[in-house]
Structures are given as structure tokens and as C-alpha cells.
Amino acid sequence: MEHHRPVMPVEALDQLLGHRSMDRNSARGGIFVDATLGLGGHTESILEASPEARVIGIDRDAEAIALAERRLARNAERFTAVHSDYRRIKEILQGIGIESVAGILADLGISSYQLDTTERGFSFRRSSDVESGIETPAPLDMRMDRTQSLTAADLVNTLGERELADLIFKYGEERASRRIARMIVASRAKSKITTTDQLANLVIRAVHQKGHWRIHPATKTFQALRIAVNRELEGLDRFVADAVDLLEPDGRLVVITFHSLEDRIIKQALRFQSGQCQCSPNQPVCICGAVRRVEVLTRKAIQPGEDEIRSNPRARSAKLRACRKLTTGQ
Numbered sequence: 183m184e185h186h187r188p189v190m191p192v193e194a195l196d197q198l199l200g201h202r203s204m205d206r207n208s209a210r211g212g213i214f215v216d217a218t219l220g221l222g223g224h225t226e227s228i229l230e231a232s233p234e235a236r237v238i239g240i241d242r243d244a245e246a247i248a249l250a251e252r253r254l255a256r257n258a259e260r261f262t263a264v265h266s267d268y269r270r271i272k273e274i275l276q277g278i279g280i281e282s283v284a285g286i287l288a289d290l291g292i293s294s295y296q297l298d299t300t301e302r303g304f305s306f307r308r309s310s311d312v313e314s315g316i317e318t319p320a321p322l323d324m325r326m327d328r329t330q331s332l333t334a335a336d337l338v339n340t341l342g343e344r345e346l347a348d349l350i351f352k353y354g355e356e357r358a359s360r361r362i363a364r365m366i367v368a369s370r371a372k373s374k375i376t377t378t379d380q381l382a383n384l385v386i387r388a389v390h391q392k393g394h395w396r397i398h399p400a401t402k403t404f405q406a407l408r409i410a411v412n413r414e415l416e417g418l419d420r421f422v423a424d425a426v427d428l429l430e431p432d433g434r435l436v437v438i439t440f441h442s443l444e445d446r447i448i449k450q451a452l453r454f455q456s457g458q459c460q461c462s463p464n465q466p467v468c469i470c471g472a473v474r475r476v477e478v479l480t481r482k483a484i485q486p487g488e489d490e491i492r493s494n495p496r497a498r499s500a501k502l503r504a505c506r507k508l509t510t511g512q
């Protein structure tokens with residue numbers, strides 16, 4: 183199996199470990215948290231770049247944890263995996279007796295492994311049995327944490343037409359959301375929608391797209407459902423605040439996002455942590471209480487170079503933002 187290729191590994195390390203991360207003797211040591219361990223690509227590069235680093239890797243996907251543990255076996259004594267949600271980062275670190283850390287990395291979204299494992303139901307492709315070549319439809323699942331009960335099929339078969347349209351519009355930024363919701367409701371009245379192809383075909387019919395397309399017409403609808411099933415945007419700003427609380431002075435927080443909805447939340451949360459008032463301009467006095475706790479290190483988000491995009495097209499929409507915790511009074 184091909185390893186999930188970490189996105190912007192050099193840029194992420196430079197921000198997390200300080201600018202000389204490629205020099206093993208000068209890279210910062212200490213405890214780091216990889217809040218989205220995935221298949222351990224970024225963790226592996228931290229452990230290799232800094233012999234003095236220890237990494238706590240969190241993921242809500244138990245399968246990813248098992249694969250990362252295998253990949254990182256060589257450095258097992260400097261690595262601890264935790265199956266949990268990064269939004270519980272404070273509780274997790276407290277549980278293992280850690281008060282502060284040198285750096286936190288969050289590479290949001292789903293991994294290529296999750297997307298490519300068709301039976302997880304994140305993609306429109308069917309799974310095919312290698313030996314028989316027989317294709318079977320994939321269940322409409324999309325749970326990152328398979329111990330959770332809510333699946334994409336539950337949402338598609340139970341939400342009202344209006345709620346479905348709003349969800350597809352808000353999280354997928356899909357202009358045809360109303361037509362798609364109408365088609366879903368009409369179709370499920372005949373029989374339940376249980377597979378990814380059923381949904382993908384419905385969306386194709388709803389948007390009247392035939393033949394060759396550059397991006398599959400169901401991309402936005404699938405993104406919207408995935409975000410809703412996994413509640414991906416909820417608590418992201420709280421996570422940034424908690425991460426800043428946990429950083430030691432000069433500690434770094436690095437966040438990689440993959441779509442504008444996530445990036446907007448991270449950008450605003452970092453601005454707030456850097457003391458920029460977030461009140462509306464017609465508010466006579468500040469009520470948001472912004473206090474300068476960090477220096478934002480990326481005035482503009484860092485994006486992958488052309489070479490990386492060519493060799494890993496999924497990196498195309500990635501944006502990296504980082505900040506450094508200030509010592510009080512700095």
C-alpha cells in the first residue's frame with residue numbers, strides 16, 4: 183500500500199521546528215503533538231528531523247492509528263498514539279501528564295488512505311475485488327471514526343429537503359443544492375439511498391451533466407456530507423485557542439487546511455489570538471476580548487509549489503498557516 187504522502191512536509195517542519203529544521207543538530211527538540219496523525223507522514227518527518235523530539239499522535243480513525251504505528255515502529259520509543267478527537271487535546275495531554283508542548287501540527291480533512299479505501303464510502307468510486315475483478319457498490323458511510331453511529335446514509339435518508347439543501351449549500355458551496363435535495367427526497371421515497379453510486383448518479387441527474395467533466399459533479403455534495411457527518415468545522419476555533427494555551431513560550435502551531443471554509447476559521451482564530459479585535463466596525467467598544475498571545479508567522483498562507491502539485495494533485499488546495507506563542511509581555 184502506498185503511504186499517504188504528507189502535504190508540504192518541508193514547509194510544515196520549517197514552521198514547527200524553526201527555520202533550520204533540515205539540520206538535524208539544530209532542529210528543536212521537545213514534545214510535539216500531531217493532532218491528525220493519519221498514516222504518520224508528518225510525524226515521521228518530525229522524528230527524523232529532530233532526534234530530540236517526541237511525538238504524541240492523535241487520530242479519530244483507529245485504522246489509521248494501526249497503520250501509523252506500523253510505519254513508525256522504528257521510532258516507537260519516541261512516539262505515542264492516541265485514538266481520540268483533537269478537539270479534546272487538553273484532556274488527552276492532561277491524561278498523560280503533559281502540561282505544555284513545543285509544537286502542534288494539524289493537517290485537517292481526510293487522508294488519501296481514507297479516500298482510496300472505497301468501502302469507507304468517501305468517494306464515488308466502487309470497490310473492486312482484486313482477484314475476481316467484481317465491483318461492489320460502496321456503502322454511503324463517510325465516518326472517520328467508525329465507532330460513531332451517524333453515517334452519511336442516515337443524513338441523506340432522514341433530513342428534510344430544506345435541511346439537506348442548506349447543508350449541501352453551506353458545506354459544499356454547491357449552487358445546485360436545492361435541485362439535488364429535491365432529487366434525493368424524490369428518490370428515497372421509492373427506495374432508501376444506501377450506496378455512494380446511488381447518490382453520485384442522482385447528483386449527476388440533478389445537475390444535468392453528461393459526458394466528460396473536469397471535476398465529478400458530485401464532488402461538492404460528497405464534501406458537504408463528509409463535513410456534516412464528521413462535524414469537521416465545529417470547534418475548530420476552540421481547538422486553536424486550546425492549542426495556544428498548551429504551547430510553551432516560542433512554541434509553534436501549524437495548521438494545514440484543504441478548503442476555504444476551514445481556512446477562513448483558522449485565519450480568523452489566529453488573528454484573534456494575535457490580539458486583532460474581531461468586533462464588527464459599528465461596535466463602539468471592543469467586546470471580543472482579543473489579547474495578543476501569538477505572533478502570526480504566515481502573513482499570507484503558504485501554498486504548495488508547482489512540483490508538489492504535479493506529483494501530488496491532492497495538495498492543490500492546501501494552505502498552511504502558523505503562529506508562535508509569545509512570552510508574556512513580548
Ligand SMILES: C[S@@+](CC[C@H](N)C(=O)[O-])C[C@H]1O[C@@H](n2cnc3c(N)ncnc32)[C@H](O)[C@@H]1O
Pocket residue numbers: 186187188189217218219220221222223224225240241242243246266267268269289290291292293294326
Ligand atoms: C489529511 S490526514 C493527515 C495525514 C497525515 N498528516 C500524514 O502525513 O499521514 C487527516 C487525518 O486527520 C484525522 N482527523 C480528522 N478530524 C479529526 C479530529 N477531529 N480528531 C482527530 N483526528 C481527526 C483523519 O482521520 C485523518 O486521518
